[in-house]
Amino acid sequence: MQPSSFPRRDFVRALAGGAAASGLLACAREASSTSSSQPAMTPEPAGAAPTAATSPTAAAPGSAPPAVQKADGQSYAPKGKPNPVVKPGEFTIAAAYLDHGHIMGQCNGLTEAGATLKWVHDPDPKKVADFVAKFPGVKVAETLDVILADPEVKLVTSAAVPNQRGPVGIRVLESGRDYFADKPPFTTLDQLDKAKAAVAKTGKKYMVYYSERLHNESAMFATDLVQQGAVGRVRQVLGLGPHREGKGRPDWFYEHDKYGGILCDIGSHQFEQFLTYAGATDATVMHAAVANYAHPEHPGLEDFGEASLLGNNGATNYVRVDWFTPPGLSTWGDGRLMILGEKGYIELRKYVDVARDKTGNHVYLVDEKGEQHIEVEGKVGFRFFGEFILDCIHRTEKAMTQAHAFKAAELCLKAQAAARKLG
Amino acid sequence: MQPSSFPRRDFVRALAGGAAASGLLACAREASSTSSSQPAMTPEPAGAAPTAATSPTAAAPGSAPPAVQKADGQSYAPKGKPNPVVKPGEFTIAAAYLDHGHIMGQCNGLTEAGATLKWVHDPDPKKVADFVAKFPGVKVAETLDVILADPEVKLVTSAAVPNQRGPVGIRVLESGRDYFADKPPFTTLDQLDKAKAAVAKTGKKYMVYYSERLHNESAMFATDLVQQGAVGRVRQVLGLGPHREGKGRPDWFYEHDKYGGILCDIGSHQFEQFLTYAGATDATVMHAAVANYAHPEHPGLEDFGEASLLGNNGATNYVRVDWFTPPGLSTWGDGRLMILGEKGYIELRKYVDVARDKTGNHVYLVDEKGEQHIEVEGKVGFRFFGEFILDCIHRTEKAMTQAHAFKAAELCLKAQAAARKLG
Numbered sequence: 001m002q003p004s005s006f007p008r009r010d011f012v013r014a015l016a017g018g019a020a021a022s023g024l025l026a027c028a029r030e031a032s033s034t035s036s037s038q039p040a041m042t043p044e045p046a047g048a049a050p051t052a053a054t055s056p057t058a059a060a061p062g063s064a065p066p067a068v069q070k071a072d073g074q075s076y077a078p079k080g081k082p083n084p085v086v087k088p089g090e091f092t093i094a095a096a097y098l099d100h101g102h103i104m105g106q107c108n109g110l111t112e113a114g115a116t117l118k119w120v121h122d123p124d125p126k127k128v129a130d131f132v133a134k135f136p137g138v139k140v141a142e143t144l145d146v147i148l149a150d151p152e153v154k155l156v157t158s159a160a161v162p163n164q165r166g167p168v169g170i171r172v173l174e175s176g177r178d179y180f181a182d183k184p185p186f187t188t189l190d191q192l193d194k195a196k197a198a199v200a201k202t203g204k205k206y207m208v209y210y211s212e213r214l215h216n217e218s219a220m221f222a223t224d225l226v227q228q229g230a231v232g233r234v235r236q237v238l239g240l241g242p243h244r245e246g247k248g249r250p251d252w253f254y255e256h257d258k259y260g261g262i263l264c265d266i267g268s269h270q271f272e273q274f275l276t277y278a279g280a281t282d283a284t285v286m287h288a289a290v291a292n293y294a295h296p297e298h299p300g301l302e303d304f305g306e307a308s309l310l311g312n313n314g315a316t317n318y319v320r321v322d323w324f325t326p327p328g329l330s331t332w333g334d335g336r337l338m339i340l341g342e343k344g345y346i347e348l349r350k351y352v353d354v355a356r357d358k359t360g361n362h363v364y365l366v367d368e369k370g371e372q373h374i375e376v377e378g379k380v381g382f383r384f385f386g387e388f389i390l391d392c393i394h395r396t397e398k399a400m401t402q403a404h405a406f407k408a409a410e411l412c413l414k415a416q417a418a419a420r421k422l423g
Numbered sequence: 424m425q426p427s428s429f430p431r432r433d434f435v436r437a438l439a440g441g442a443a444a445s446g447l448l449a450c451a452r453e454a455s456s457t458s459s460s461q462p463a464m465t466p467e468p469a470g471a472a473p474t475a476a477t478s479p480t481a482a483a484p485g486s487a488p489p490a491v492q493k494a495d496g497q498s499y500a501p502k503g504k505p506n507p508v509v510k511p512g513e514f515t516i517a518a519a520y521l522d523h524g525h526i527m528g529q530c531n532g533l534t535e536a537g538a539t540l541k542w543v544h545d546p547d548p549k550k551v552a553d554f555v556a557k558f559p560g561v562k563v564a565e566t567l568d569v570i571l572a573d574p575e576v577k578l579v580t581s582a583a584v585p586n587q588r589g590p591v592g593i594r595v596l597e598s599g600r601d602y603f604a605d606k607p608p609f610t611t612l613d614q615l616d617k618a619k620a621a622v623a624k625t626g627k628k629y630m631v632y633y634s635e636r637l638h639n640e641s642a643m644f645a646t647d648l649v650q651q652g653a654v655g656r657v658r659q660v661l662g663l664g665p666h667r668e669g670k671g672r673p674d675w676f677y678e679h680d681k682y683g684g685i686l687c688d689i690g691s692h693q694f695e696q697f698l699t700y701a702g703a704t705d706a707t708v709m710h711a712a713v714a715n716y717a718h719p720e721h722p723g724l725e726d727f728g729e730a731s732l733l734g735n736n737g738a739t740n741y742v743r744v745d746w747f748t749p750p751g752l753s754t755w756g757d758g759r760l761m762i763l764g765e766k767g768y769i770e771l772r773k774y775v776d777v778a779r780d781k782t783g784n785h786v787y788l789v790d791e792k793g794e795q796h797i798e799v800e801g802k803v804g805f806r807f808f809g810e811f812i813l814d815c816i817h818r819t820e821k822a823m824t825q826a827h828a829f830k831a832a833e834l835c836l837k838a839q840a841a842a843r844k845l846g
Binding site for chain 2: 233235236238240242286287289291293294304306308310314316318320322324326327328329330334338340341342343344345347352354355356364365366367368369370371372373420422423
């Protein structure tokens, strides 16, 4: 069994609520294999329906979330089944600085889990108008200070330009509120140090939207599978994070000091996944490299990055990220994750099963008994958001520990700093 | 267009003979995409049937080779459609030292391409008996010297214990014959140096059975695709080579000095693929690591290895090899290869399309036009063997250059030597 930031009881609760790794697994096994049982998978019986402010749960099986646009990673904002853990007004939030489209996903996740979105702020009226169109009823704040002066606001979420996420977070924490930043949460180790100090001083949370796990049902399902020991002790996590550059990226996308480098930016998801799936709490960078292979017109862009890490439990991590998703792919990136255990392996095809199925959330599990393909789209939900809201209310760390969120950020910064420049 | 050891004219010839990358591609595209043409793919019209000793060709489309056992990598010996480039007796060969089951694949490939297998030698009568059962009519030689005294023999092929492949090869070359070794062809750089000297002195060939490309139809098909520029300039090759340990491995399998380490042994395939697909002629090792994670009873075994290389054309290579194929996989290893180009990417699922299809040789191509799944099993054949026989006869290097075969060997030895020991 791997150490994990998700205690067993929460996993079982999620199962009881319907995420049902075991149930899905049993169905898939029946359909694709002759084996009859899965001894390691023995969830507790389903309990009573969750009540407000007590138990986040996943979407009910079969309740597919609304379709979400997939062509463009910068505005990929998954929607799930509303599954509130609090009543209206019990947990009021605000959105400030909308530079990355991830803000829509951040707010989808939090509001579906019951948060009341009261305020939005951005200096750009166009961004504000787009946001208000998606979240009608939200009030427009002329400044961040207006938000921070409202005692109802418990949390501020932000997708500022990456190098501003740290400074915005400090202001939020020092105002006595929790903070939920888009990834990457920092672009320098100095920003990370300041955030650690602010957390220590204020007792508030600086949490991060590592969306490629937290807002992906296959990745959340795999979190459960690994936790259950489905592949034995995890020895390597390999993540491929190709992204589409597309058109209409803002200027900061091409400015290295603003986005922090490719391993810092889209690499951050990967290191968070490694810590989670391998059950490591720290790691060292054995190798890292970045390149600008094919974008000479944008000297600040890195279009390729890779890194090899060694976890403090002996597991390794290989990460490759790039901006080479070709126009013919039906989604913004053929994100893959391969978890190699001593007794089996898991592959995730997160956003498409290329040339096989345009839906995402495909889990492939090979273990001692057979090969399984488990389609989990619409069946797992996004329990992080409800758990996080409850963490904010009860000052717990069930959704993710502060140490884990900061360690993933530290690793992406260290990999970026260590990266050899190729090309 | 990538530089390559396969000149364009040979590719077109292979197409004309039936491998037909373009033809397969067109079919797959029609089935899975709405795009209407593939401008880059314009093979010459199919020519006349090949004649003996002139033109190796691939299997005819639709002519599936006989089924081959897949549970066990050590005796995985693909069979193709017989497609002789020489007449009986025109190219006589012998097999000596049968320690690895690959020898069956080596002899299948050569005899299907027309070689006359005259002799076999091994000190172990059981191995000889098994071999004779598969190749009836072969004569048993009491010693290698008996083979080397027969003037009819033009080439000796061997799957000796890896650390003996070099010394055996020197004897073969010095007798005035060409040599075809199983991979890895060496376990030390000193052996490589001696082989280079013997090649220089004798003018004979020291060729290597890099079976994971040469004896795999998806990999040979991808060789053509990349050569045609299907994904633009190749920037990374990522290879995953999981293998099943299984039962009944010989003692030398667990003795490090005999097999040379995991990156030397099963890693050798990967570096050969990198040089081929990336079109690199040399590379440096940026990172390498090996571990014995889960086999404490076999301290000489490495069950995990990884390496990152930088090609002399700026392309990178990531390689992961392991002995963790779980019992539930329907074949000996879920070998994958991902070729990342500036304009698209190719994924090979070489031996199984896990939980989707138990056949091998699945090619996935994503380019500017769309996503394609191309099943090439039984449609491409194994042109290496015929090309190699003709190379031996005509003293050409169409199948593979000596420099390429040795460079792949050098890289696996250098990666092994540079490997950090984990676990």
